[in-house]
Amino acid sequence: MEIREPDPDESGRIREVVDSSMTTSFRLSPGQIDAVTDDQFADDAVAERLEDEATVLRVAETGDEIEGETVAGFVEGRLEDGWGTVNWLFVDPEHRGRGIGTRLYEAASETMRDRGVEQICVSVLEANTEGHGFVERFGLEHGGDRRIEIADESLVKYAYTDPGVDVDLPGESGTEDATEEAFPETEATDGMLTTTDDGETVYIDRDEERSGTAAPFYVTYEDEALTDQYGFYCANCGSVDISMDNVDRLECADCGNTHAERSGESYDDSYL
Known part of the structure; x- marks a missing residue:
């Protein structure tokens, strides 16, 4: 397995991983999944993030000489206000159970800490049935909720941080405090x-x-x-x-x- 930065021409495969992962693990309708993938993981959206110095993108490539190499997982992190936030992490269902998600999370977190962030926050959509348990395995705790708007879809994200962290969570465009607005x-x-x-x-x-x-x-x-x-x-x-x-x-x-x-x-x- 290789963890690396994605190439611009791999945006199509990244979208396939996102779509299959959300279809398997998210309590969202097909229309909601399409709205999220269209808005967040279209070719131009991925290309824009690749050019953004505050964004960390990594893919996990697996395979062998017989079957060939393929992108099996994807993670996105962002540096903002002294925080490193893991916004998205997906693993293709066909490649799960091999530690890919853990490797991606650790790679993104390490990269953001190397760039000087003081705290790591992980955002997990409320509808992600498996993501919450995954994050808690790293010792992170649910620290707050946010309501976000993606392509006219109103969704709730849970924010996970280290235990005892008592600081304002990093801001995010289009978000509201879910405890106030939900x-x-x-x-x-x-x-x-x-x-x-x-x-x-x-x-x-x-x-x-x-x-x-x-x-x-x-x-x-x-x-x-x-x-x-x-x-x-x-x-x-x-x-x-x-x-x-x-x-x-x-x-x-x-x-x-x-x-x-x-x-x-x-x-x-x-x-x-």
Whole structure:
């Protein structure tokens, strides 16, 4: 395996890796995946980053004399305000289980530290079902959320940092504090987050979260003590008109945000 800078003519292969990785591991619709890849990993977007001195791009090349060499993984980091932020890390599902993700993360982190960054931050989309566990294996902890806009798609990123780090996270264009902005149609009532349904106050438990294709769902209750469950709240649009089928699949009737349980067997250390 070789970790190196990508060539400009490899942007097409990078996009293939991104698309296959997101299709396998992200709770996003095909349209959302296309929007992200079109916006972030088009030929001109990759070429622009290659020319940006504040951006660190690395690919993992694997193969042999018989099958030939191929790009099997990709990582992007950015230096800003004394931070090194790993924004994207993808490994082709066909090449997982070989330590490619770990090598890419270590290479990007080492490069950014060599360039003088003081702290490393890793951003993971909330919809990335396997990325959170991967990052936590390096001892990083969830330090905050951000809502980002990519090609008119509103997504939530989790920021992971070293334990005990108490500084402002690096800024990012088009982002908002998810803890402030991720709960439309709500208000604080005696320290609790609430919404209303047909004039009735509904209490939202922010500790009981279910992932969604557009934003998380949260369990709701009829009472402030959070004992009598009311239903679910959609953090994408603020609706409590949420249906659940017999396999615990949630769907918002207003915006189409969905959640489906994944088997515990689906997490297979595929990045490591």
